[in-house]
Amino acid sequence: AMDAVRVLVTGAAGQIGYALVPMIARGMMLGPDQPVMLHMLDIPAAAEALNGVKMELIDAAFPLLKGVVATTDVVEACTGVNIAVMVGGFPRKEGMERKDVMSKNVSIYKAQASALELHAAPGCKVLVVANPANTNALILKEFAPSIPEKNITCLTRLDHNRALGQISEKLNAHVSSVKNVIIWGNHSSTQYPDVNHATVTTRNGEKPVRELVANDEWLNKQFITTVQQRGAAIIKARKLSSALSAASSGCDHIRDWVLGTPKGAWVSMGVYSDGSYGIPAGIVYSFPVTCKNGEWSIVQGLKIDEFSRVKMDATANELVEEKSLAYSCLN
Ligand code: NDP
Numbered sequence: 001a002m003d004a005v006r007v008l009v010t011g012a013a014g015q016i017g018y019a020l021v022p023m024i025a026r027g028m029m030l031g032p033d034q035p036v037m038l039h040m041l042d043i044p045a046a047a048e049a050l051n052g053v054k055m056e057l058i059d060a061a062f063p064l065l066k067g068v069v070a071t072t073d074v075v076e077a078c079t080g081v082n083i084a085v086m087v088g089g090f091p092r093k094e095g096m097e098r099k100d101v102m103s104k105n106v107s108i109y110k111a112q113a114s115a116l117e118l119h120a121a122p123g124c125k126v127l128v129v130a131n132p133a134n135t136n137a138l139i140l141k142e143f144a145p146s147i148p149e150k151n152i153t154c155l156t157r158l159d160h161n162r163a164l165g166q167i168s169e170k171l172n173a174h175v176s177s178v179k180n181v182i183i184w185g186n187h188s189s190t191q192y193p194d195v196n197h198a199t200v201t202t203r204n205g206e207k208p209v210r211e212l213v214a215n216d217e218w219l220n221k222q223f224i225t226t227v228q229q230r231g232a233a234i235i236k237a238r239k240l241s242s243a244l245s246a247a248s249s250g251c252d253h254i255r256d257w258v259l260g261t262p263k264g265a266w267v268s269m270g271v272y273s274d275g276s277y278g279i280p281a282g283i284v285y286s287f288p289v290t291c292k293n294g295e296w297s298i299v300q301g302l303k304i305d306e307f308s309r310v311k312m313d314a315t316a317n318e319l320v321e322e323k324s325l326a327y328s329c330l331n
Pocket of ligand 1: 010015243246
């Protein structure tokens, strides 16, 4: 029998956590044959709710689930984990300054980085979901210097999937026939959803999205703002932020990273920039990537037009600013 993979979920008593843990236990993250051990962390105020989630996981009798650790102790939570999904974070409350939220999250991510560095399994792969996701991932990288930077990523797959969904709806084409959209940059409203390289598989072969939609006005305006503002639209409708789609895309992110992207397709991941496409090195930026043998690599050589360039740089600038704000919180 295969050894169980230990998967950490922080903020596990929250609403994304509640949607995510059953997906992991069902094999949606690591495949239908891979046993898992769930490590769930939350803060003491959420300990009772966390224990309730543990009870439900037991009650669901998931065949792949080999055990559950539910704890408020960060060291216990991080010990031996192979995958870490960081959902816990300090929410932005009304009237709070950006700097105050940043400062809270910097201290959370600094502490959790140290625990992962000391106690996670070698080769542990980290996915940061909690906002500001890119900058939280950067802080985690800074304070876990022995974890290779290649192993620390943030979630923009939800934005990527939202872009696929919008194109699919527009063309009345199945979402699985649409591929190779790109989310560039920050998981924030400055992100740039790019369809210039996206295609749809039709009866007559693969066709560019631009050709099929045949409406540049819609693609350059409404499409982009709809994807950028989708999170806010869901909050407005549900009175709660997106949870099932965030959880599902977190599973997609890890699954493709570990098991590989399909031939001819790429996905978007927030990764440590190496300067590709003229994006400053040293920030966590969302790029198109392919994955193989458990490693991502940035898709190279895509042609970038002037319209895209401006948007890619604007979201990079926001991340450079966030980085300096985060560093100013460290002192
Ligand atoms: P959610 O489960 O809804 O969200 C968790 C985090 O994911 C938030 O930072 C949220 O950002 C972020 N996020 C990123 N992308 C998305 C997306 N596309 N849609 C929605 N959210 C997204 O929050 P809850 O408040 O329900 O749960 C958070 C849990 O974390 C709680 O159980 C709490 O106890 C715990 N927590 C842990 C801390 C710690 O580890 N020290 C500190 C504080 C809380 P955004 O806020 O911008 O929506």
